[in-house]
Amino acid sequence: MAGAHVHALYRHGATRLHRLRPQTKIAAAFLFVFAVVATPREAVWAFAFYAVVVVGLAAWAELGFRFVAIRLVVIAPFILAALLFPFIAGGEKISVLGAELSRSGLWDMWNVVAKATLGLLTSIVLAGTTEIPTMLRGLDALRVPRVLTAIMGFMIRYLDVVLGEFSRMRVAMRSRAYEPTWFGHIRPYATSAGAIFVRSYERGERVYLAMAARGYDGHMPAGATDTAAASEWIAALSLPALAWLVTALAWWWL
């Protein structure tokens, strides 16, 4: 059933983290990731602290180990690329298990792996506790231009429709005894991708007509503004504030 793809990032729940206003969560996650990125790579203790914080949040949100672990897999290509750094970077070499590795390459690898993993974990917690429509509302509340949030909304809305069309096309192909085996058979897929592109373009026109028919004049109507209380902001931002403190300490101790 179409619809599973987009929904897969959210974990239904009723924890405090789920109920927090989306704008405060988005701002907190953003500032937290900034702090992580700004931390000097040598401050290993600081990354340990961040990891405890994010894992703690994931546990608090009752996301579950499996849920988080499966979604972490998207980072694999970056990790694989980072694993090459010690072999290709120059500078001072050290011997690890008989292999000559670059010292700065090893630090680079650690830097990428630690920061990317923490960043992804943060976004998994954010997406896991915030439904997409709520997330868009939060972005609106943060004064992200309506055009951008509208585009995101459309993308999410029609991703399912397009994927649904693609899977129906695939079923139709296979029903006519087409069984894709290996790369050589990719041609029909490429053709159907082209067909999907054209169909989506035409659908875009129909959606525009439907919008115009309901009075759309080039400006998305502003949604109701939902303001978060100061106490909510303080609660949400206390965490990135702590992270920034750790970042400052890490630089100071360097």
Place this chain on the structure above:
Amino acid sequence: MSVPTIAVEGLAFTYPDGTPALRSVALHIHPGERVALLGPNGAGKTTLILHLNGINLPQQGSVAVSGLALTRENVMEIRRRVGVVFQDPDDQLFMPTVRADVEFGPRNLGLEGSELDKRVQKALRALEVEDLTDRPPNHLSFGQKRRVAIAGVLAMEPEILILDEPTSNLDPASRRELATTLDGLDTTLLVVTHDLPFALEMCPRALVLDKGEVVASEPTADLLRDEAFLKKHRLELPYGFAVAD
């Protein structure tokens, strides 16, 4: 006689590639009427609808909605007065939630606050989809999507509601439920459909459009009894179906 909700005179339209879609269409729909618009594929039904709410402007002839002539300047007012529900609800439901979608039209009209809430609630209630308010449209069944699409247009409180193929792809139970719901609406209706029994059930009068011209405007039952006429314009009743005298 009252001012017609829709008055079309001598409307003609040719697509940029030279295909004539409408040639001299004339029709009137009066307040409170329920009219079916019938016709074979390619008769120009969709093109006609697009003229009724100003998506297309007349190349020749005129369209007037409750006395207001359609011109480039008053397109927005015409769109407020004429609500169109398109065939594929996936084209119509583009906002992230049902509520946001039903709010889209009224917000474009400048409504907000409690007035907006009232409108949205009323439309959701009329289509019996109140319990779907916070759902994303992609998680709805086809029948639910169609209802929400109608609610989104009804929330603009148009003077006339135009439905393009409202029963297509619905199972018989959903079709019957939709008919009951539409029957309860207190709105002038123009129903474009291939579903002749549905037209008979909903609309006392029917217009037939063929090759870009209105070829009949008759009581629906009379029209559906005229076998020769139906055949001539590629209209067919379902097998075994006959309209009683």
